[in-house]
Amino acid sequence: MKTIRKITASLCILFLLATVVWPVSAAQPENPVNATEKAKPVLQILGTETHRIYSQKENTITFSLNNTSRFTANEVRISPDITAEKAVSGVRILSTLLEPANQVIGPDAAKQYQIRVVADESAKEGIYPIYLNITYKNNAGDPFQTTLLLYYEVRKDETKLEKVEITDDNFSALKPEADKELTFQYKIKNDTDYQVRNVKTKIEGLPAEFTLKSASDTVTIGNIMPLIAKPAEFTYYLKADIAAGSYPFTVTYEYENRDGQRIVRQAKYNVFISPSETGKATGKLTYSGFSYPNSVAQDQAFPISFKITNTGDKDIKELSVKMADNNVFLPKTPSVVKFDDLKQGDSQTYSVTVIGTGDSLKDRNYPITFEISYKTSTAKDAQAITDTQVIGVYLDAKEEEKDKDKNQPKIILDSYKLEPTIVQASQQFDLNMVFRNTNRTKDIYNVKAFLTFDIATGRDTVQQNVFSPVNSSNTFYIDHIGPNQTVSRTFTMYVVPDAAPKTYMVNVNFEYEDKDGKAITAKELVGIPVMQTTKVETSELTLPTSATLNQEVSANFNIYNTGKAKVYNVMVNVEGKGFTADPNNQYIGSFDVGQSNSYEGYLRFSEPGEQKGKFVVSYDDQNGEKFTIEKEFNVMVEEAPMMPDMDPNMPGMDGNDVMPDQAAQGGLPWGMIIGGVVGVLVVAGIGIGIWRKHKHKKEMNSYEEK
Numbered sequence: 147m148k149t150i151r152k153i154t155a156s157l158c159i160l161f162l163l164a165t166v167v168w169p170v171s172a173a174q175p176e177n178p179v180n181a182t183e184k185a186k187p188v189l190q191i192l193g194t195e196t197h198r199i200y201s202q203k204e205n206t207i208t209f210s211l212n213n214t215s216r217f218t219a220n221e222v223r224i225s226p227d228i229t230a231e232k233a234v235s236g237v238r239i240l241s242t243l244l245e246p247a248n249q250v251i252g253p254d255a256a257k258q259y260q261i262r263v264v265a266d267e268s269a270k271e272g273i274y275p276i277y278l279n280i281t282y283k284n285n286a287g288d289p290f291q292t293t294l295l296l297y298y299e300v301r302k303d304e305t306k307l308e309k310v311e312i313t314d315d316n317f318s319a320l321k322p323e324a325d326k327e328l329t330f331q332y333k334i335k336n337d338t339d340y341q342v343r344n345v346k347t348k349i350e351g352l353p354a355e356f357t358l359k360s361a362s363d364t365v366t367i368g369n370i371m372p373l374i375a376k377p378a379e380f381t382y383y384l385k386a387d388i389a390a391g392s393y394p395f396t397v398t399y400e401y402e403n404r405d406g407q408r409i410v411r412q413a414k415y416n417v418f419i420s421p422s423e424t425g426k427a428t429g430k431l432t433y434s435g436f437s438y439p440n441s442v443a444q445d446q447a448f449p450i451s452f453k454i455t456n457t458g459d460k461d462i463k464e465l466s467v468k469m470a471d472n473n474v475f476l477p478k479t480p481s482v483v484k485f486d487d488l489k490q491g492d493s494q495t496y497s498v499t500v501i502g503t504g505d506s507l508k509d510r511n512y513p514i515t516f517e518i519s520y521k522t523s524t525a526k527d528a529q530a531i532t533d534t535q536v537i538g539v540y541l542d543a544k545e546e547e548k549d550k551d552k553n554q555p556k557i558i559l560d561s562y563k564l565e566p567t568i569v570q571a572s573q574q575f576d577l578n579m580v581f582r583n584t585n586r587t588k589d590i591y592n593v594k595a596f597l598t599f600d601i602a603t604g605r606d607t608v609q610q611n612v613f614s615p616v617n618s619s620n621t622f623y624i625d626h627i628g629p630n631q632t633v634s635r636t637f638t639m640y641v642v643p644d645a646a647p648k649t650y651m652v653n654v655n656f657e658y659e660d661k662d663g664k665a666i667t668a669k670e671l672v673g674i675p676v677m678q679t680t681k682v683e684t685s686e687l688t689l690p691t692s693a694t695l696n697q698e699v700s701a702n703f704n705i706y707n708t709g710k711a712k713v714y715n716v717m718v719n720v721e722g723k724g725f726t727a728d729p730n731n732q733y734i735g736s737f738d739v740g741q742s743n744s745y746e747g748y749l750r751f752s753e754p755g756e757q758k759g760k761f762v763v764s765y766d767d768q769n770g771e772k773f774t775i776e777k778e779f780n781v782m783v784e785e786a787p788m789m790p791d792m793d794p795n796m797p798g799m800d801g802n803d804v805m806p807d808q809a810a811q812g813g814l815p816w817g818m819i820i821g822g823v824v825g826v827l828v829v830a831g832i833g834i835g836i837w838r839k840h841k842h843k844k845e846m847n848s849y850e851e852k
Contacts, residue, residue: 168212187218202393202839204263219283220282238265238635277295278295310401318510322417327359338372345400388417397414420436430520438450443541452495454496460522465494468482470514471513475514476501514538557658564577581627581634582631590660599611612676649674679711684705685704687777697751698750702745703744704744705763715733717765724752727748749781
């Protein structure tokens, strides 16, 4: 018997070994293939489309990258080849690494990418390739690279000659006031000889202190017949705490021309808010009672005055007020005034008479800056505190000055673009600017331009070392710009890590000549919004993991601003079912950098079992974007223990406080006796089961031996 079992087992083992070894040896090819090559993803640009771009403008080429294999492509990165040997004369590729980078493209899937391209007036019409260098990996981490061609066609942009413009605006006459409404009005005029269709317009770039009253940020004007202008209007509410200063904004309008092209244009403006129109106190001093004319004629003297009040908790020492140097408005009376000590609650009035004069002045609003300096201590090493106030006065230039400007060529900043749009501190960004000679008959020569940097809003008006050019200087040269022609330049700049989160102004200063060699100067402004890292963190949630039905449990956690910028509208909401929270919504407000606060409340559960919920912490960054943090929790809710019903005949329930001695009653209670008997029976049953199992095993062993 034992011999038969051994032979049978040996045959089974041999059969299994043959089954395993034979397929393996049979599967070996004569010429093995590299496993990496077998798992190589294949990326292609499908289709034969030639993308069209237009000269004298920035264009965006959109294409799809397809994975035509059955293997996943990881960490896909695309870089256009911008080396000199692959460059096309007059065409610049602005995108050095296509976004989004490090993409995953699955089998038979595709991802969409965009390339920004600028073609200047020297670019010749024709079809050209862009060489795309692509790197990626498979799932095993093996690297691959390939080069694909993307074709585009250069066409001359005739839309630059179309005259569809903004006219009859009220921007220079606006006098905004805090906590009131402000209405922007303008018209879009069609100065062409054909109808333009589907005209739309909107205002962009105003900060969060301007709240749009209407539900839509776009006005649809419709079709405009030749030589007709149609109006657009936007009404905003200005917050009560808005700061004085110049606020840049952009009017964007778009339309379809007679060729069916969708044309988008922009014009840049500024709206100025004076301190007298904000009523906002700055530091320990409050400025009020500003008195000056809304508009003056050139060479007309006029007075300016305002009141300074000490609203702080200390006396002010060595108070002085100075009118800053100004190229348009010159003081006729002493512009530097020093006051004695300004005690708490006291006020002083500053006044000066100025005159607006100069060459090549225009009808526009010009700013006047006042610098205030004071101390709060008499100590020798006490540092002076500085502050500024800015007002704007509309100047009506002389007619001869206006006529003089009409015949000279003028250079303007036709458009500019930031990449990325919101600039982060301690990072680089590209500033692309397009300059236009607005004169239709005269050329511009020997253009020298340089950049300086100022804060756009707030109290600081001194130049700021916030931006620094990367691998270049802040000066550039253009030898010639023809009539109604454009030239573009791109700068890469770096933002210092400690830059305050606000909008900074880049002053583009021009020095150039006309055909007679006459020197002309001009200045344009570019607003660059700088953001700091916004980060809010929370501590661990303190909340019991179990609770009793209808009883309160405490919940609390801390909230910290660990970023580099102030956050706004911090709020905590409690969400979930089966419980109530007190408070259910808690508004905490704004957090400065390094500040903290906490949520402290109570939860009362109304349903038994496992109850789930979450605390949602929400806040806004300096750009108005909302962020949330969710803290989820699970609590096991149990019902309160029920007290057993008592038999009134039981001992002690008749009102007597002392229970009779059980031994005297003749033994143990019946409940204890029955429980003891049941316990003995259970133990006995377990013992019998173990004995039977042991006996059965012993019998089987005995049978095997026989």
